[in-house]
Amino acid sequence: MKRRNTPTKEAVLSVLESTAKAMSQDAIEKKIGIDINRATIYRVLNRFCDDGVLHRIVADDGKQYFALCMKCDDHQQLKNHFHFRCKVCETIECLPIPVHFSLAKEYEVENVNCVITGVCKDCGHDKKYD
Amino acid sequence: MKRRNTPTKEAVLSVLESTAKAMSQDAIEKKIGIDINRATIYRVLNRFCDDGVLHRIVADDGKQYFALCMKCDDHQQLKNHFHFRCKVCETIECLPIPVHFSLAKEYEVENVNCVITGVCKDCGHDKKYD
DNA sequence: TCATTATTGCGATTAAGTCGCAATAATACA
DNA sequence: TGTATTATTGCGACTTAATCGCAATAATGA
Ligand SMILES: [Mn+2]
Ligand SMILES: [Mn+2]
Ligand SMILES: [Zn+2]
Ligand SMILES: [Zn+2]
Numbered sequence: 487m488k489r490r491n492t493p494t495k496e497a498v499l500s501v502l503e504s505t506a507k508a509m510s511q512d513a514i515e516k517k518i519g520i521d522i523n524r525a526t527i528y529r530v531l532n533r534f535c536d537d538g539v540l541h542r543i544v545a546d547d548g549k550q551y552f553a554l555c556m557k558c559d560d561h562q563q564l565k566n567h568f569h570f571r572c573k574v575c576e577t578i579e580c581l582p583i584p585v586h587f588s589l590a591k592e593y594e595v596e597n598v599n600c601v602i603t604g605v606c607k608d609c610g611h612d613k614k615y616d
Numbered sequence: 617m618k619r620r621n622t623p624t625k626e627a628v629l630s631v632l633e634s635t636a637k638a639m640s641q642d643a644i645e646k647k648i649g650i651d652i653n654r655a656t657i658y659r660v661l662n663r664f665c666d667d668g669v670l671h672r673i674v675a676d677d678g679k680q681y682f683a684l685c686m687k688c689d690d691h692q693q694l695k696n697h698f699h700f701r702c703k704v705c706e707t708i709e710c711l712p713i714p715v716h717f718s719l720a721k722e723y724e725v726e727n728v729n730c731v732i733t734g735v736c737k738d739c740g741h742d743k744k745y746d
Numbered sequence: 747t748c749a750t751t752a753t754t755g756c757g758a759t760t761a762a763g764t765c766g767c768a769a770t771a772a773t774a775c776a
Numbered sequence: 777t778g779t780a781t782t783a784t785t786g787c788g789a790c791t792t793a794a795t796c797g798c799a800a801t802a803a804t805g806a
Contacts (some may be wrong), residue, residue, distance in 0.1 A: 617783080618782095618783080619783080620782090620783055620784065622783090622784065622785085624784080624785075625784095652785090652786095653785070653786050653787070654786095655785085655786075655787080655788095656784080656785055656786070659784080659785085660784090663784095678793080678794085
């Protein structure tokens with residue numbers, strides 16, 4: 487299963503590198519410019535997740551969102567972090583807030599998925615000129 | 617919009633009162649005994665959520681799960697708590713672990729959805745007689 | 747250049763959840 | 777107790793997200 491380099495992979499990655507947010511397949515497809523099949527985008531995203539290049543967030547809207555995994559040491563500590571989904575601008579941001587919990591040792595943790603939903607700082611309700 | 621008492625409502629509630637876990641529409645339908653339409657179960661569940669009787673968790677499998685909201689003061693502090701989804705027994709439990717985070721005041725929080733996924737204490741990998 | 751096989755496009759498919767509408771039944775009230 | 781009001785239900789159609797099978801394409805290494 488050796489990976490091959492393709493224009494599709496590079497295009498998807500480049501879209502995600504152009505933002506600090508997590509994006510859905512739909513949003514990526516809209517922003518990507520070139521025409522790539524939906525199933526292909528999903529397959530590329532899933533492979534990136536398998537390879538540890540991206541992480542997947544399932545929000546409370548039931549949709550999957552994908553974001554780059556940070557590699558520098560500063561960010562590595564944030565392996566499990568909170569996410570914020572804004573209902574107004576429909577974006578998901580990776581928050582620099584680590585998730586802490588402690589479970590009885592019999593539990594085996596495989597994934598942590600934490601999403602806070604509401605209105606983000608850029609869309610606050612007091613904004614008069616929306 | 618005054619609520620009416622119906623056998624359906626009572627049946628759904630009784631299923632959820634019979635367990636400490638969160639359940640999906642599918643699981644509820646299987647356990648409920650009487651034959652109730654899928655859309656109706658969803659409508660009942662949604663109404664219970666609106667009324668604060670149930671809370672809804674969206675897990676990383678993309679599905680919605682519903683659990684009773686505890687009313688005693690002991691549990692009220694756990695308004696936002698972690699959930700654990702076991703991939704083996706396919707259940708979701710409400711953990712008595714509160715979710716803590718702090719956001720810049722410009723954020724408006726409307727919902728908190730935290731799910732840890734893995735293998736629960738009853739399904740541990742060392743079990744030889746599964 | 748050629749063979750291998752990972753990747754892609756396409757259409758069909760699955761699954762969760764919602765919606766419109768007509769029929770039913772819980773509630774309030776005469 | 778009868779009747780009107782309207783919340784609730786059942787049904788089927790629909791929506792959306794995501795996956796899958798398969799044949800065609802193209803990246804890679806020899
Ligand atoms: Mn993130
Ligand atoms: Mn819970
Ligand atoms: Zn926003
Ligand atoms: Zn389990």
